[in-house]
Amino acid sequence: MFVDQVKIDVKAGNGGNGIVAFRREKFVPNGGPAGGDGGRGGSVVFKVDSGMRTLMDFRYKRKFKADPGRNGMNKQMTGRSAQDLVIGVPGGTIVKDAETGEVIGDLVDVDQELVVAKGGRGGRGNMHFASPRNPAPEISENGEPGDERIISLELKVLADVGLIGFPSVGKSTLLSVVTSAKPKIAEYHFTTLVPNLGMVQLDNGKDFVIADIPGLIEGASQGVGLGFEFLRHVERTKVLLHLVDMSGITEIEPFDNFKKINNELRKYNPALMERYQIIVPTKMDVSGADENLKEFTEKLKADSEFADTEVFPISAITHDGLQNLMKRTAEVLEELPDNPLVEEETIDSQNYSYSEDKGFEINNEDGLWVITGPKIERLFKMTDTTHDESMLRFARQMRGMGIDDELRSLGAKNGDSVQILDFVFEFVE
Ligand SMILES: Nc1nc2c(ncn2[C@@H]2O[C@H](COP(=O)(O)OP(=O)(O)OP(=O)(O)O)[C@@H](O)[C@H]2O)c(=O)[nH]1
Ligand SMILES: [Mg+2]
Secondary structure, rough: OOOOOEEEEEEEOOOOOOOEEEEOEEEOOOOEOOOOOOOOOOOOEEOOOOOOOOHHOOOOOEEEEEEOOOOOOOOOOOOOOOOOEEEEEEEOOEEEEEEEEEEEEEEOOOEEEEEEOOOOOOOOOOOHEEEEEEEOOOOOOOOOOOOEEEEEEEEOOOOOEEEEEOOOOOOHHHHHHHHHOOHHHHHHHHOOOOEEEEEEEOOOOEEEEEEEOOOOOHHHHHOOOOHHHHHHHHHOOOEEEEEEEEEOOOOOHHHHHHHHHHHHHHHHHHHHOOOOEEEEEOOOOOOOHHHHHHHHHHHHHHOOOOOOOOOOOOOOOOOHHHHHHHHHHHHHHOOOOOOOOOEEEEEEEOOOOOOOOOEEEEEEEEEEEEEHHHHHHHHHHHHHOOOOOHHHHHHHHHHHHHHHHHHOOOOOOOOOOOEOOOOOEEEEO
């Protein structure tokens, strides 16, 4: 099975906690603060692996978790940082946030990397909180939580040339004679169920990649036949070779089919109509093919939209016309600008992090003030609730964010209960 779309969960490692510790020196009952920092949590990183062709590996493994950083230690020692979790993906993988649909990145080049979930930084140990007023602070930070999100991966085959056409017109056969690929070939429709790739190597040293795409029929853009699933692979090719069967065996009305398939491309994505298209009449070795081609060409010349489209008839059996077709295809590829591909909107292809607006929201649930929001929740998770001083620091941070003011303006009274995550405390004026 060809897996070209998956949803996975990724969780980066939390930072290690900073700790509260004091130096112990001979004859000094309580030396200075010496609690070390936590180590950084591992990030989850995608990396293009040239050996991968599909998203198959993600079919059964859908949860990925990087290790947390280690906690700080006494004697000011920093905890060990965790290794990043690097996950291989095939070239051509588009990474989206599954919840918002936003494109996080487009992984194209070999070894290209994308951080999809950032590891939390380590919390600071109490040695950082010493001040002249508080030389022996009992404050330390917990590690920052690692990012956690649901990601969708979508694979779009990366090929220079796409072979399109009605089923059984000879797309796979053409691929098999111009490249070393060995696709399945048979006389029944929809033999090809997944795209096949092959590399054409010309005598002049040039090469390009061809994708054989499952057959298209009328209604494909609405899901008829194998549907539009595979039209998305067509989107990334630079040149389309549109194969039309001249043997009279499969295509009852070749010109009509040719127009219908173009209509499906247009319905799927109008930008596909600007893609360079070469018409390739096939099976020219079959008797009667010449007459069928003549009729086809006449209709083509009379068509306002496609009259100027180039035509390169071939026979995959006798190899007639193959060289000319490959030569012309290579020429067109060279003449075309580098990237006429349909580009997806990318936020930031390198790194991505959540946007934090105000950082909190306050709701009153049956008299209980419930504070939510990524920033305040992160700050809370980084608070070591076992030390009063750390809690006082958190109270100051809340005030700094404007939470106290907003609670007051919403009508909170002295003694009301306030909740953040699973922690409840009293609102004190
Ligand atoms: N006579 C003749 N037969 C051909 C030629 N090319 C392909 N065929 C035959 O046409 C039939 C269909 O060929 P495929 O290459 O499987 O067709 P396809 O377009 O890949 O079909 P789907 O994968 O079903 O969309 C097979 O029986 C081939 O042997 C040709 O040049 N001449
Ligand atoms: Mg095929």
